[in-house]
Amino acid sequence: MAVLLSLTLLSTWALSQETWPQPDWPQAAEINRLAWCQVQAYAFAPRDDRNREGVRTDALLVIKQGQVVYEHYAAPTSAQTPHLTWSISKSVLATLLGVARQEVRFALEDPVARFYPPMQAHPAVRLQDLLHWASGLDWQEAYEYAPLHSSVVAMLYTRGREDMAAYTAARPPAAEPGQRFLYSSGDSNVLAAALRTMVGPERYRQYPWDALFTPLGITSAVWERDASGTLVGSSYLYMSARDLARIGLLMLRDGRWQSQQLLAKDWVVFNRTLFTKAVAEPGEANPGGHWWLNQPLPGGERPWPDAPAGTFAALGHWGQALYVVPDEQLIVVRYADDRDGQFQHNELLKRVLAAQSGGRP
Template sequence: MIRTFTALWLGLLFISTQASSQEDWPLPDWRQAAEVNSPAWQQVQAYAFAPRDEQCREGIRTDALLVIKNGRIVFEQYAAPTTAWTPHLTWSVSKSVLATLLGVARQQGRFALDDPVARFYPPMHVHPQIRLQDLLHWASGLDWQEDYEYAPLHSSVVAMLYTRGRADMAAYTAVRPALAEPGQRFLYSSGDSNLLAAALRGMLGPEHYTQYPWDALFTPLGITSAVWERDASGTLVGSSYLYMTARDLARVGLLMQRDGRWQAQQLLGTDWVAFNRTLFAAAISQPGEANPGGHWWLNQPLPGAARPWPDAPADTFAALGHWGQALYVLPAEQLVVVRYADDRDGQFSHNELLKRVLAAQAQGRP
């Protein structure tokens, strides 16, 4: 029996090693597939890169579009002044990268999801019931107004990023009054994300925090372009201010597409990736957007509602940011898509872009 089990284990290990050795990884950079920028992608290009009107700044304004299939580039285009070497502001895509960084910290045993935030960030003792998983679901229950352009004078996020809260963004959020019980209501909040960044600082201590994103995540993935701003207190602006090239952001997507594994190293636990991709049941549908998971956005429907992006597979998930920034991951299709943009109106459609990408990559199959 022992010999049989050993032979079976060795056989599975051999198969796994063979599969891993056949995978494409960006080492040191992405390779291109044979069909890159082929005619099959003209419909994608026509939608994403429509002529720009620089006077009114309306319409679909894509700065970069990068599509990775099976670990290789199948489409890549940029609009000046953005290039393949330009670190682009990701806006709220930063939140999902922060969640990925936290996944490495959890893999290292630094916290549990049900830990109170106050364990790592003492100013949250005024809200002792709020747990890390509540922040990851944007469900702290703290009163928050996320609007930018619609109501800037009443906006919590504008005050946090640009006025009275900008010196210490987590401290500004920590003293917000409670609006609901923690974990019971989804309310999108950049403040929740910056509390997570402060909690991570408490887990690590000041001697390790500054370099931790690079040591734990960026360097293992081969990311060299990342710039992550901090507020005046020294805490990462985890909600908004990460810059990265499209090719480097795609590395984060590939890590997530392959369930937290980078070559032979399991940087994220598979249970962490599953948490990121699990629908937060207390969410309220937001027409035109995806639904929240663990600090990622999911193409899964809430009860009684349609799938947010009906032409994309149900397992599609994404990191989304202001003015059209997006990192889409389509695991079943082995696709990673990065879009950087400067959209100022509501004309862009996630579903339309993904529908065209899926059609193009299907046409490009041998």
């Protein structure tokens, strides 16, 4: 009994020592600014806006143990700017779904058609398949490089833009559900449509705020909907860097926000569990449950070798990133306008990790 009491008191003391943004992020008391010079030099190199070449960072925010240790912006972006997150939206959608699951509104094994009737044409597709980007539906996720053949361009900008989930549900099958990873913004928008049935149409419009943003103190969020009223869960969430870091802190602390367990711990475990039915691409993270992991696929190597294996991230088009590094209690938010392949996740993380340790590699 005495041991249990001691452990309880120790746990209570540890929780009381945690730092939270109340209401905003506190600054670390001591910062070795010289240690961050290499981060600054890489992330904010002289900017080529005419040709849109090179590393073009708009915002970089680093939080360690709940305190700001580095923050810099390139005009016109500022600490107050709700920046387009692109596909970071997908991971925030997964976090929102985690709250819905905590409310016992669905199970991972449920067929998607239970919540989104147009998916009755694909009755074997489960919610967990969508969360692994493994619906099996035929999809081409390409923007600039193959726009005429791009499913995502058609969904976001042309014939699918009025009802993005319906456009996706009408795609033909290309593989058995759950058997092949095929990155698809359409899968994410079907999830966003299914959420409407889970929570009810009356609550759906306000649900991201009531369930997630307001409890976390997020005030800058703007989330676009298509003409059918469905959240564009794949792409069109805007948020300031400081607010996005709150999502990172929630995930870093296993779904707990102060004393409230907003997400079940096993949901965060699911997000951070490698989906092995994928093909590794050099430098790119590997899929978890609608988050990206620094874990190697079988027979492969760690995508970001200079970052701990437990690092995970939400990633978006043109260089958007929310990295979470549990080993170092770090959260890194990067907003950007990269238009070529010069930016490397591993290089930024290597420099951030060196800087936060005082410049030691």
